[in-house]
Amino acid sequence: MSNSNLVRLLLLSLIWGTSFMLMRIAAPVFGPMLTTFGRAGLGALALYLFARYRGVDMAWRRNAKFYLVVGLANTAIPFSLFAWSALHIPSAYMATMNSLAPIFTAVFGFLMLGERLTTLRIAAFLLGLFGVAVLVGLGPTTVTPLLIAGVLAGMGAAINYGFAATYTRMHAGSIPSLATAAGSQCAAALALLPFALPGIPHALEFGTVHASLAVLFLGLICTGVAYGLFFHLVSSEGASKAITVTFLVPATASVWAWLLLNEAITLGSVIGISIVLLATSMALGILKLPARAAA
Incomplete structure (x- = not known):
């Protein structure tokens, strides 16, 4: 990877690492759905204007169904799930659930494309679930039904990301x-609008400057700018290298939340996150089983 793209990768991990912390700030004030709509809507605006600037043909009628499916599975549903989970679990937990996406992508590759589900990928899936269990059991937050529900919501978001990647x-x-x-961002924003409208009166009455800035940053930077960085990496370095940002996000999310939200980083959380990232590296084929020696 070139030095300039390495800088982009690190910058992307720092940006996406903030997104979970920002949801922890915005969702309790605006509610999960309005927070998600604000993020998707601002991200859609930024990306659409950039696409117009680049002269990209959107072909709206021909691609409408594709945009809608990807918009729902890659934005509307997972963003909503993460915004809801932000009410109940720490940022590091959400970032770790997010890093499961490549594992579920491998599962959907088997279900939808007939790709071979190797022993390594099956082991990665099981190890990933074990890592989540370790994170929940040994992490800094007391295990409650809402904590478990928040973790499951985060895993649901990762499942949607896996489906969206395969469908794409x-x-x-x-x-x-x-x-x-x-x-897809435009389609997601339109799909989220009816669910966000009921939250507007509450937001107008109780909204804060910090929460508003969090949504603004989520939409324009964590979605608009970040997607631009990510797709540049995909086009110049390939998807396999670009997706390595997955390994950096849990660490950056933990540090941001520790610095700005005073969320604890414990040995148990580090062990759980490490196990999940090990599983992800196996699913991506970065870590491989040693070849058997010839007889």
């Missing part, structure tokens, strides 16, 4: 990656 591989065809990003 199946149907994107010649659609430019920037068009996929902008079109």
Whole structure:
């Protein structure tokens, strides 16, 4: 990876690491759905304007179904699940659930594309679940039904990311990656609008400057700018290298939350996160089983 793209990768991990902390700030004030709509709507605006600037053909009518499915599975549903889980679990927990996405991508590759589910990938799936259990059991937060529900919501978001990645591989065809990003964000914002409207009166009455800035940063930076960085990495370095940002986000999320929200970093949380990241590296094929010696 070139030095400039390495800088982009590190910057992307820092940006995406803040997103979980920012949801912890915004969701309790605006509610999960309005927070998610604000993020998706601002991200859609930024990406659409950038796509127009680059002269990308969106082909709205031809790609409408594709944009809608990807928008729901890659943005509307997982963003909503994470925004709800932000009410109940620490930022590091959410970032760790997010890092499970490559594992579920491998599962959907088997279910939808007939790809071989190797022993290594099966082991990665089981190890990932074990890592989540360790994180919940040994982490700094007391285990309650709402904590477990928040963790399951985060895992649900990762499942949606896995489906969206596989569906995109199946149907994107010649659609430019920037068009996929902008079109799916626009579709997600439209789908979220009816669910966000009831929260507007509450937001107008009780909204705070900090929560408003958190949503603004989530939309324009964590979604708009971050997607631009990510798709640049995909196009210049390939998806396998770009997805390595997955390994950096839990660490950056933990540090941001420790610095700004006073969330604890304990040995138990470090062990749980490490196990999940080990499982993710196995699912991505970064860590491989040693070849058997010839007889």
